[in-house]
Amino acid sequence: MKYLPLIWSGLWRKPGRTILIFLQVTVAFALFGVLQGLKSGVAQAVAAARADLLIVHSRLSSIAQPLPLGLLAQIRSVSGVKLAIPVELSGGIYQNPSERIGVVAIAPDEDWPSAFTFTIAPEYLAAFRNSRTAMLVRDLVAQKYGWKIGDHIPLKLPIAQQNGSTDWAFDVVGTFTDSDVGGGRHIVIVSYPYFDEARALQKHTVNHFNVAITDPQLAARVADAIDARFANSSHETKTESLREMAQASMQAIGDFDFLIRAVVGAVLVALLFATTTMMVQSIRERTPELAVVKTLGFTDRAVFLLILAEALAVFLAGAVSGLALATLVLPLAARFVLGLSMPGVVVAIGIALGVLVALISATVPAALAARLPVAQALGGHRAA
Amino acid sequence: MSFNRQFVALLRMSLAASTQRLGSVLTILIGVTCAVTVLVSMLAMGSGARRQVLAGVHEDRVVVNSRGASGIESSIPREEADTVRDLPGIKLGAGGKPLVEFHAIVPIEARRRGTGRRIFFPLVGVTGSPTESDPELHLTEGRVFRAGLHELIASVPCVRQFSGFALGDKRPIGGADWTVVGHFQQGDTQQCVVLADAEILMSTFNTNTYTEATATLRSPADYARLQHALESNPSLHLEVRHEREAREEGIRQLNGLLNFAAYFVGAIMAIGATLGAVNSLYSMVDARRRELATLRAIGFGSGAVAASILCESMVLALPGALLGVLLARALFHRMAVSPFGFSFLLDVTPHLALTGVAWALAMGLIGGLLPAVRAVRVPVTTALRAA
Numbered sequence: 001m002k003y004l005p006l007i008w009s010g011l012w013r014k015p016g017r018t019i020l021i022f023l024q025v026t027v028a029f030a031l032f033g034v035l036q037g038l039k040s041g042v043a044q045a046v047a048a049a050r051a052d053l054l055i056v057h058s059r060l061s062s063i064a065q066p067l068p069l070g071l072l073a074q075i076r077s078v079s080g081v082k083l084a085i086p087v088e089l090s091g092g093i094y095q096n097p098s099e100r101i102g103v104v105a106i107a108p109d110e111d112w113p114s115a116f117t118f119t120i121a122p123e124y125l126a127a128f129r130n131s132r133t134a135m136l137v138r139d140l141v142a143q144k145y146g147w148k149i150g151d152h153i154p155l156k157l158p159i160a161q162q163n164g165s166t167d168w169a170f171d172v173v174g175t176f177t178d179s180d181v182g183g184g185r186h187i188v189i190v191s192y193p194y195f196d197e198a199r200a201l202q203k204h205t206v207n208h209f210n211v212a213i214t215d216p217q218l219a220a221r222v223a224d225a226i227d228a229r230f231a232n233s234s235h236e237t238k239t240e241s242l243r244e245m246a247q248a249s250m251q252a253i254g255d256f257d258f259l260i261r262a263v264v265g266a267v268l269v270a271l272l273f274a275t276t277t278m279m280v281q282s283i284r285e286r287t288p289e290l291a292v293v294k295t296l297g298f299t300d301r302a303v304f305l306l307i308l309a310e311a312l313a314v315f316l317a318g319a320v321s322g323l324a325l326a327t328l329v330l331p332l333a334a335r336f337v338l339g340l341s342m343p344g345v346v347v348a349i350g351i352a353l354g355v356l357v358a359l360i361s362a363t364v365p366a367a368l369a370a371r372l373p374v375a376q377a378l379g380g381h382r383a384a
Numbered sequence: 385m386s387f388n389r390q391f392v393a394l395l396r397m398s399l400a401a402s403t404q405r406l407g408s409v410l411t412i413l414i415g416v417t418c419a420v421t422v423l424v425s426m427l428a429m430g431s432g433a434r435r436q437v438l439a440g441v442h443e444d445r446v447v448v449n450s451r452g453a454s455g456i457e458s459s460i461p462r463e464e465a466d467t468v469r470d471l472p473g474i475k476l477g478a479g480g481k482p483l484v485e486f487h488a489i490v491p492i493e494a495r496r497r498g499t500g501r502r503i504f505f506p507l508v509g510v511t512g513s514p515t516e517s518d519p520e521l522h523l524t525e526g527r528v529f530r531a532g533l534h535e536l537i538a539s540v541p542c543v544r545q546f547s548g549f550a551l552g553d554k555r556p557i558g559g560a561d562w563t564v565v566g567h568f569q570q571g572d573t574q575q576c577v578v579l580a581d582a583e584i585l586m587s588t589f590n591t592n593t594y595t596e597a598t599a600t601l602r603s604p605a606d607y608a609r610l611q612h613a614l615e616s617n618p619s620l621h622l623e624v625r626h627e628r629e630a631r632e633e634g635i636r637q638l639n640g641l642l643n644f645a646a647y648f649v650g651a652i653m654a655i656g657a658t659l660g661a662v663n664s665l666y667s668m669v670d671a672r673r674r675e676l677a678t679l680r681a682i683g684f685g686s687g688a689v690a691a692s693i694l695c696e697s698m699v700l701a702l703p704g705a706l707l708g709v710l711l712a713r714a715l716f717h718r719m720a721v722s723p724f725g726f727s728f729l730l731d732v733t734p735h736l737a738l739t740g741v742a743w744a745l746a747m748g749l750i751g752g753l754l755p756a757v758r759a760v761r762v763p764v765t766t767a768l769r770a771a
Contacts, residue, residue, distance in 0.1 A: 017663055269414070277410065280407060
């Protein structure tokens, strides 16, 4: 501990230089943090997606092709299926065409939330089941529009009701949160039986079925069994787990692996070189001082460690502030990837990398300092 | 002595001195090289994507979509398609038939070779013979699909990137088995495109609408006539655009994203390189403190000293810029990438090279500012006495 003042004064001998190196390290690790955080954050989000939740949609196209509600009984009879819930999707507009809200119509069967990624309080669930026109609102949506329980919310849907009107209205009975990474942000849940009864066209069809299974290990087998049941029928299905779907939608960012590695490599090489040169420079200028330190009885080894410690201090401070910066910036990318946050492992790797680069770049200057011949250095002759 | 002569003399002196400060010079060189290489090669993605998309564009061709829609959202019902064929201004081909092609596009999935990852690519149903309507398309193997059969031809990149596209392979799409009967090459595009007969595709997917149409005009001047006829017809819900405009629109989003990423990462690296340059120049100026003070004492102007340091810093950044551009060109030019499932070759254009050099000069200029100010702010007497 008694060496701390020495290290401190060494750092502030030329404040401008130290601050510039600190900033350079900060910038390098901020970039490292953002790039690596994006990559690991996406991988983490995919790994967290549920593998035991299957989505059954039409084989023709996962977007626009409806499936008949009648498939439900057959899906439920497949062994390994715990729960199957019909889901219809529609795009709603609230007041202004730019305010789009995804409307998810589900059948409120017993225990239905277990076939979704939603978290809903029991009292809201009960209220939802007891009212035909009930609507559960995602917390983000409720916050955005200030909707409260009991509000009667008008929505414009692209689907006409029996009377020809496309103006629908639902009653807010509660809120929910969603842990899905690939899902829409602004969604509400309404009751499928009411929705299907009220609409004029495309009755008794759904967009897909959500299927919860008894054993996550069996996901692939159950999915194949469901698809096999409808093979060669007029409504062939394609069943995938939520994780597979997340993988597919996130893989675009995975394609940048090579690029991210190349950029991070280039950044570190440039940083390493810049800091090494600066430190060698600094040691040369400090030759007389270092000679004094040695005359006072510091061993070569102690001087070596002293210089190493100085480098470590700057690099650690720079790496921490750079990674902090990246952590602040990364959530801005949540516009592209929902729920993205800086994984702890990236911070840990960043700091370890900071230590490593500090040690590598300080080795040469520290060795120079350690090997200084005292007599010569005191005499004012600069070491080469 | 005039400012110019002082400036030139100072610049020559400082450049001669900088060879003795190899470490500092190399720091600037490596920092600038890395920043420029990364910036240029990332920008090369945007320019490569754009080049590929615009490669097959003809000035006399137009694209017809449903109004307000682009990509696969667009739909042209058969009734409207018949009207489109008879619009004025369209060139007539052999046998007096108007040169209009309709495409029905369905996104289907394939597995990447090796990784087995899923990726979507367009299955395009075309109304005419693909080799006749696009002279740049030529078969490399096999034959063209026959109308009315579940047959398809795949571009060469499909075969390279995905499994299941060898001649004779059968692919289950929309409940039918489709046989791969031919491979084709279209310019040097890297994108996997699969073509089939539009009629059989539409009946398989149970749809009655095409996605878009392309038409060849008699002359580019006929565009206004066609547009007027199309928009004044109340039974049509379509809009027409020049092919170039439509294709640019199609990749605007991807291009914007790629360029944003390039400038974001490039800017951060440039900041890092600039900081390194400032540090190096500071120490170079510090080392020449007495020399510079002496020069000022014998009559060299402060302006000339500051200008020479700024200029030196830009000159030192230049080799890094050139090296960076060369590295980007050597390592990444024509490298195949497929971000977001869209495959193309990186394209390091002369324009990008200039952008890289401009950025390097900016780094040199900004990096030299503070050291230049410092060099002339120290009072001559203090500097002469010190050290």
